[in-house]
Amino acid sequence: MEATRFLTLDDVAPLARGCAVLGTGGGGDVRSAALAAGRAIREYGEVPLVGLDDLDDGDLILPLGSIGAPTVGHEMIHGDDEPELIRREAERLFGRAPAAVMPSEIGGGNGVHPVAWAARLGLPLLDADGMGRAFPEVQMVSMFVAGLPPTPIVMADVVGNVTTVRPVDGLWAERIARAVCVAAGSSALMADYILPVGEARGAVIEGTVGLALALGRAVERTAAPLAALAAELGAKILVNGKITDLRRETTGGFARGTVTITGVGEDRDRALTLEIQNENLVATEDGRVLATVPDLIGIVDTQTASAVQTEGLRYGQRVSVLAWPCDPLWRTPRGIATAGPRAFGYDLDYIPLEDIT
DSSP states (O other), X not given: OOOSEEEOHHHHHHHHHHHHHHTTTOSOOHXXXXXXXXXXXXXXXXXXXXXXXXXXXXXXXXXXXXXXXXXXXXXXOOOSSHHHHHHHHHHHXXXXXXXXXXXXXXXXXXXXXXXXXXXXXXXXXXSEESSSSOOSSTTOSHHHHTTOOOOOEEEEOTTOOXXXXXXXXXXXXXXXXXXXXXXXXXXXXXXXXXXXXXXXXXXSEETHHHHHHXXXXXXXXXXXXXXXXXXXXXXXXXXXXXXEEEEEEEETTEEEEEEEEEEOGGGTTOEEEEEEEXXXXXXXXXXXXXXXXXXXXXXXXXXXXXXXXXXXXXXXXXXXXXXXXXXXXXXXXXXXXXXXXXXXXXXXXXXXXXXXX
């Protein structure tokens, strides 16, 4: 195995900025994740970043990510023991040690924390993930869309409980894992779709760690960070405005709500509404759909282009709303059925962002 590069302390800040954008409101807090990643690199050394081609087909990939409500995870920080507890259980189940850690989702803190987990476990980080963004439910991963079974799932919480689940399919994986998560206080660490490299080919979204780094670097040392970010993403700016209404609650292990952004400047007299379930799911204006999942919708600070996550939304914030296309895998029939608007209960057909005028 040969690392293509190493993730250093200098990479943590831009990685966190990029992952926050790809989180589209969810994926967990990047600030605590960046602190953990920096501390782990200083303590254990730089983390090798590898691609699938750097590994053997039989090498075991350990996808890791937090499950639960971001509003809870912001305060209930993972300890040092959960990754090791999961690694030990995975080794017991598969009869061999994992060869690399992979972010379950690249969005939010779930894209940054794996740097710390990989460093502590002495493993490389795979430049790939299972979403290309963040999604709130267990079955909403590329491996499920590719038809792979989710078993086994291994979960650990801050108390030290370890739970192994063998669900019959991805939908049952969500039901059972969510129940375990809620019992743990709506925050836990999870490894699902533990799989060999040979099965991961074509089933994971490659290059997403590098993408997050590129997004973070794009807004550095520029006088127009919002324009730079939109250009790097190939994103539309849906509105520039301020938050004038916000309804948000934590229920069933999710942060759910609605936020209204009223336009300012050239966008005055406009009002855009976003529906949220951990992530920003649907953007509408006067009843007209502007963007929906699985395409990505992000809220960023208008001046700095820093992503504003669900738990960070505040009345009166000056923000811009961006939308950009998802990975092609999510636009397949199974991808749309898994993470399109109807999967979240909205009576809407998915229309690709570029086809909405």
